[in-house]
Amino acid sequence: MYLCVMYSSELIKGTLKTIVLKLLSETEKMYGYEITQKVKELTDSKIVITEGALYPLLHQLEAEGIVTTETVNIGKRVRKYYTLTQTGNERAKEKIYEFADFINTMTILLDLKPNIKYV
Amino acid sequence: MYLCVMYSSELIKGTLKTIVLKLLSETEKMYGYEITQKVKELTDSKIVITEGALYPLLHQLEAEGIVTTETVNIGKRVRKYYTLTQTGNERAKEKIYEFADFINTMTILLDLKPNIKYV
DNA sequence: CAAAGATACATAAGAATATTATGTATTAGC
DNA sequence: GCTAATACATAATATTCTTATGTATCTTTG
Numbered sequence: 001m002y003l004c005v006m007y008s009s010e011l012i013k014g015t016l017k018t019i020v021l022k023l024l025s026e027t028e029k030m031y032g033y034e035i036t037q038k039v040k041e042l043t044d045s046k047i048v049i050t051e052g053a054l055y056p057l058l059h060q061l062e063a064e065g066i067v068t069t070e071t072v073n074i075g076k077r078v079r080k081y082y083t084l085t086q087t088g089n090e091r092a093k094e095k096i097y098e099f100a101d102f103i104n105t106m107t108i109l110l111d112l113k114p115n116i117k118y119v
Numbered sequence: 120m121y122l123c124v125m126y127s128s129e130l131i132k133g134t135l136k137t138i139v140l141k142l143l144s145e146t147e148k149m150y151g152y153e154i155t156q157k158v159k160e161l162t163d164s165k166i167v168i169t170e171g172a173l174y175p176l177l178h179q180l181e182a183e184g185i186v187t188t189e190t191v192n193i194g195k196r197v198r199k200y201y202t203l204t205q206t207g208n209e210r211a212k213e214k215i216y217e218f219a220d221f222i223n224t225m226t227i228l229l230d231l232k233p234n235i236k237y238v
Numbered sequence: 239c240a241a242a243g244a245t246a247c248a249t250a251a252g253a254a255t256a257t258t259a260t261g262t263a264t265t266a267g268c
Numbered sequence: 269g270c271t272a273a274t275a276c277a278t279a280a281t282a283t284t285c286t287t288a289t290g291t292a293t294c295t296t297t298g
Binding site: 007011012013014015017018019022026039042043046047096098099100101102103105106107108109110111112 | 126129130131132133134137138141145158161162165166215217218219220221222224225226227228229230231
């Protein structure tokens with residue numbers, strides 16, 4: 001699940017998958033806890049992913065063939081790494097593009113940043 | 120409810136309230152069907168609000184004191200206008216600001232548009 | 239002028255996703 | 269030795285949207 005310190009929880013619903021796919025598309029392989037920490041770090045604690053949302057999602061992604069897993073023993077503790085499959089990489093690109101487009105649409109709709117110039 | 124032609128529905132969850140509050144903050148008073156048409160028009164049919172999502176939300180906003188209603192008879196048909204209260208205006212500003220900030224965070228997180236210049 | 243589509247409201251059952259809570263266990267720091 | 273952090277997992281609940289259905293009027297078009 002999400003636990004969002006700054007934003008109302010309803011706002012963030014549905015972005016978790018996009019975030020996870022983006023991180024996995026950059027880092028080759030990551031484990032669950034690592035993902036939560038990375039998101040916290042990158043968003044300055046504005047978005048904090050909780051386990052109740054993350055783990056079920058990761059299991060779902062695995063079931064769909066979006067990721068493959070690899071279990072590694074760190075001492076006596078288990079760590080489960082997730083890696084994007086080829087399909088997963090495509091899905092990641094699609095999701096990120098979709099979100100970028102969504103941001104554009106919402107920016108127009110909410111009349112935000114009326115004068116943006118890409119340089 | 121939402122019925123989104125272009126975006127996956129999960130992505131848009133939670134933005135409906137922000138959209139409605141934004142439109143009402145611009146137009147003084149609007150009725151439900153008008154809101155659906157305006158959103159459709161402004162987003163080029165990329166976001167289409169459906170009645171099953173919209174009406175319950177409007178009723179909820181009324182119950183919370185965010186909007187007041189005014190029923191007008193157009194011929195034999197009824198039209199229910201919604202107007203933001205003072206509290207509603209504040210909530211609208213908050214929601215829009217929150218979403219703008221959320222977009223910024225997500226833009227960083229997803230590494231979108233690295234070089235934007237505001238002119 | 240009849241049918242289809244648009245206008246205009248409303249609600250209810252179901253699905254999807256996140257929240258909250260709980261559980262287990264190891265490791266690090268104080 | 270205790271607390272916090274690391275690391276996994278799941279289950280009950282809540283929220284929000286989807287899908288479906290219902291009623292009724294008005295407009296357009298063949």
